[in-house]
Amino acid sequence: MNRAVFLDRDGVINEFLYEVDGNILSPANLNQLKILKNVKKGILRLKEMGFKIIVISNQPGVKFGYLSQERLEEINDYLKKELGIDEIYCCLHHPKYDGVCECRKPKIGLLEQAKKDLDIDLSGSYMVGDNLSDIKTGINANVKKTFRIGTLRADILELQHVKEIFPDYTLPDLLEVSKKIGELEEKI
């Protein structure tokens, strides 16, 4: 079986967009896509360790009307080619329009799909995200370790306690995640 590092997209691979009114949006086309620092290096290291790199992303923007399916596919194709990502799975649903689906994180439908498509051993895989629902997804799927990209902030630590969702590690970027996974793998 293969092992994977599952990556959330927005806030892990690329920057968010900040609108004038303070709303946070995902990039809606390639021009708006800005890859974060050290992402390419981190992915390269993880691939050298033999991991599949699989993106698991909630993209309800198609439903909200600010993103088209065509543009999303362009972004996905670019990310695969530019960063060597093996596969990208997106949930396009939103509870407001679709009710409850099985693929929107923190549900694990997309990880199960990846497991089936690419013969992934979830228990030997890792999950990386920038928010607690990504971490919850990893925990729900029983992955080996979960990583939150970001800084250790009092408000987020408090939120972790309120929600009772704790990442195994909080690290600033994907390169640091790849180094930590390297350390963990050495100990096996």
Ligand SMILES: [Mg+2]
């Ligand atoms: Mg995110």
